[in-house]
Amino acid sequence: xxxxxxxEGPVTLSEEAxxxxxxxxxxxxxxxxxxxVQYPGEGLQLLLKATKADDKGSNKGxxxxxxxxxxxxxxxKGSVQVSDSAVYFCALSLLTGANSKLTFGKGITxxxxx
Amino acid sequence: xxxxxxxxxxxxxxxxxxxxxRCSSQxxxxxxxxxxxxxxxxxxxxxxxxxxxxxxxxxxPPRFSGLQFPNYSSELNVNALELDDSxxxxxxxxxxxxxxxxxxxxxxxxxxx
Numbered sequence: 731x732x733x734x735x736x737x738e739g740p741v742t743l744s745e746e747a748x749x750x751x752x753x754x755x756x757x758x759x760x761x762x763x764x765x766x767v768q769y770p771g772e773g774l775q776l777l778l779k780a781t782k783a784d785d786k787g788s789n790k791g792x793x794x795x796x797x798x799x800x801x802x803x804x805x806x807k808g809s810v811q812v813s814d815s816a817v818y819f820c821a822l823s824l825l826t827g828a829n830s831k832l833t834f835g836k837g838i839t840x841x842x843x844x
Numbered sequence: 845x846x847x848x849x850x851x852x853x854x855x856x857x858x859x860x861x862x863x864x865x866r867c868s869s870q871x872x873x874x875x876x877x878x879x880x881x882x883x884x885x886x887x888x889x890x891x892x893x894x895x896x897x898x899x900x901x902x903x904x905p906p907r908f909s910g911l912q913f914p915n916y917s918s919e920l921n922v923n924a925l926e927l928d929d930s931x932x933x934x935x936x937x938x939x940x941x942x943x944x945x946x947x948x949x950x951x952x953x954x955x956x957x
Contacts, residue, residue, distance in 0.1 A: 762944040762945075766948075772950055772951075773948040773949050773950040773951045774887070774934065774936075774948040775948070776945065776946075776947060776948075779944075779945060781944070819886055823944040823945075823946075825943060829892055829899050830877075830892070830938065830943040830946070831877065831889040831892060831900055832877070832879075832887070832936075832946060833889070834886030834887050834888075835886055836884075836885060837884075837885070837886050
């Protein structure tokens with residue numbers, strides 16, 4: 731079946747540090763890949779996406795590149811801020827007929843210290 | 845542009861009761877999906893609705909059911925509540941032009957005692 735594996739957390743960084751959050755996937759077919767962010771007490775916000783191999787998604791300083799050869803979609807940011815503290819979910823979507831369900835990883839909590 | 849809205853925000857029920865959660869999709873979106881997010885976990889797909897019909901279902905028992913209305917809003921109904929149904933229930937909407945990209949509401953926190 732389809733699955734998403736995220737690195738174990740939590741992750742604690744100092745402000746302005748470099749961030750990498752690893753994500754790998756297993757899928758039958760060619761999925762679209764996503765990163766969602768969840769701030770405390772809120773729903774999920776779409777952070778970025780990539781729909782095919784070698785695509786790079788980017789938003790708010792975050793980037794992730796769709797690597798088909800390594801089945802990965804690692805999230806990076808060059809300089810994190812306290813406001814980036816949240817839970818980050820990697821997800822994939824495969825169109826099956828007209829159904830497009832999202833399969834999520836377990837999520838990782840990022841805490842950024844001033 | 846109006847985003848996805850859900851009601852109520854919080855709900856407390858007792859085991860064996862029934863609950864209805866509501867969702868209004870983002871304007872221009874005609875597909876609604878529901879997810880269950882247990883504490884500390886990623887969301888799990890419950891089902892998806894398109895044109896008022898169920899269009900895919902995850903590994904949830906039949907006591908989880910739904911509806912979609914002509915205005916694309918949706919309801920999630922859960923019968924015979926169990927303690928393990930305590931979770932954040934998330935609704936997401938998408939358009940037919942970009943079906944793989946889903947936008948989420950703030951969720952309904954259900955607590956079953």
